[in-house]
Amino acid sequence: MDTLMIKVDEGTMPVHTDKGKIILIDQRKLPDAIEYFDATDIDQMCFAISDMVVRGAPSIGVAAALSMAAHLQNLARNQSSPLTIGQFDEAKSKLDATRPTAVNLRWATSQVHNFACCLLSEKPDNIAFGERLFEFAEKMLQDHLERNRRLSDFGLSVVPQSARIVTHCNAGSLAACGWGTALGVIRSAHAKGLNPQVFVDETRPRNQGSKLTMWELTQDGVPATLICDNMSGYLMKRGDVDMVITGADRIAANGDSANKIGTYSLAVLAHHHGIPFYIAAPLSTFDPQIESGEAIPIEFRNQDEVLSLDGRSLTVSGAEALNPAFDVTPNELIKGIITEEGVLTPPYKESISAALKRNSEK
Numbered sequence: 509m510d511t512l513m514i515k516v517d518e519g520t521m522p523v524h525t526d527k528g529k530i531i532l533i534d535q536r537k538l539p540d541a542i543e544y545f546d547a548t549d550i551d552q553m554c555f556a557i558s559d560m561v562v563r564g565a566p567s568i569g570v571a572a573a574l575s576m577a578a579h580l581q582n583l584a585r586n587q588s589s590p591l592t593i594g595q596f597d598e599a600k601s602k603l604d605a606t607r608p609t610a611v612n613l614r615w616a617t618s619q620v621h622n623f624a625c626c627l628l629s630e631k632p633d634n635i636a637f638g639e640r641l642f643e644f645a646e647k648m649l650q651d652h653l654e655r656n657r658r659l660s661d662f663g664l665s666v667v668p669q670s671a672r673i674v675t676h677c678n679a680g681s682l683a684a685c686g687w688g689t690a691l692g693v694i695r696s697a698h699a700k701g702l703n704p705q706v707f708v709d710e711t712r713p714r715n716q717g718s719k720l721t722m723w724e725l726t727q728d729g730v731p732a733t734l735i736c737d738n739m740s741g742y743l744m745k746r747g748d749v750d751m752v753i754t755g756a757d758r759i760a761a762n763g764d765s766a767n768k769i770g771t772y773s774l775a776v777l778a779h780h781h782g783i784p785f786y787i788a789a790p791l792s793t794f795d796p797q798i799e800s801g802e803a804i805p806i807e808f809r810n811q812d813e814v815l816s817l818d819g820r821s822l823t824v825s826g827a828e829a830l831n832p833a834f835d836v837t838p839n840e841l842i843k844g845i846i847t848e849e850g851v852l853t854p855p856y857k858e859s860i861s862a863a864l865k866r867n868s869e870k
C-alpha cells in the first residue's frame with residue numbers, strides 16, 4: 509500500500525480510495541502498527557464502523573458515503589434495469605445501523621441517497637449512474653477537507669499564546685478525515701507559532717487519547733502530555749489548564765453536545781474552575797431536528813471494552829460493567845462551538861440556525 513496515504517498535507521487520511529477499492533487505516537492497531545483494512549464491500553464497511561476500524565464522527569460519515577456509493581455502483585454494474593429507491597434505502601439503513609450517536613453518518617448517507625434519487629430522475633445508463641454517484645461521494649471528501657481547515661482557522665481566535673489545553677478522545681485527522689476538529693484547531697495554533705501544549709486524556713475504555721491523539725500530536729511535534737481521565741480536576745485546581753477543546757458526535761438545535769464518554773465530567777470541572785470549554789465540529793455534526801440533548805441516542809457498547817484492555821482482563825472473573833460510549837454536555841457549559849461558519853456563541857438556538865442557514869445558501 510502506498511505510504512502516501514499515511515501523511516498528506518491535510519494530516520493522516522484514515523479513508524482512502526484506490527482503483528475502486530475503499531481502504532481504511534485500521535485504527536484498532538495504532539500506534540503499534542500501521543495496517544490497512546479493505547472495506548470495499550458494504551458488509552465489511554459495516555463491520556469496520558461497528559468495530560471501530562474507522563471511528564470519529566466525520567470519518568465515519570466519509571467512509572459510509574463512499575461505501576454506499578461504491579455498493580450502489582456495483583449493483584448498477586451487475587443489473588440491467590435501473591436501480592430502485594428501495595435499493596438506496598436498503599444500503600443506507602444498513603450503514604446507518606452501525607453506530608447510533610454520530611449523526612455525520614446519517615447526514616452523509618442522506619446526501620448520497622438524495623443525490624442518487626436526483627440522478628435516477630435523469631435516467632442515465634447504469635454505468636454512468638454508478639460513476640457519477642461515486643464521484644459525488646469523492647467530492648464530499650474534498651469538501652470535507654476544506655471545511656476542516658476553515659473550522660481550524662476560526663478556532664485560532666479563541667486560543668491564547670502558549671495555551672495549556674486539555675482534550676479528550678481523538679478529534680484529529682484520524683477522526684475527522686482531514687486536518688482535524690479539536691486537534692485541527694490545536695494543529696493550526698501550533699503551525700502559527702502559538703505554542704499550544706496539550707494534556708491528553710487517555711479516554712478509557714478504548715483509549716483513543718493515549719493511542720491515537722498522542723500518536724498524531726507526536727507526529728506533528730506538538731508538546732503533548734498524557735493524563736488519566738481522572739487527573740484534569742487536579743490540574744485545573746492548580747491553575748495548569750487554560751482551556752478545554754473537544755470534538756462532538758451530535759449537536760442538538762440548542763447546542764447540547766454529545767461526545768465521547770467523560771466529556772461531560774470535563775465540562776463540569778472546567779465550569780467549576782472558570783476555564784473555557786469549547787467544542788469544535790463541522791456543520792455536518794449538527795442535528796437541527798433534535799431540540800435538546802435529551803433526544804440524542806447514546807450508544808452502549810460491549811461491556812468487554814471496560815472489563816479488559818487489549819485482550820487482558822482488568823477485573824475479577826464474572827464482573828459486570830457498563831459501557832455508555834457517549835455523554836451529553838449541556839449548552840450552558842459550552843463557551844463556544846467552533847465551526848467552518850465561525851465560532852458560535854450563546855444563545856445557541858439562534859447562532860446555530862443562522863450558521864446552518866448561511867451554509868445552505870452557499
Ligand code: MRU
Nearest residue numbers: 563564565679683689755756768
Ligand atoms: O467512539 P469514537 O472513537 O468514534 O468517538 C469519537 C469521538 O467522540 C470524537 O470526539 C468525535 O467523533 C469527534 S471527531 C472529530
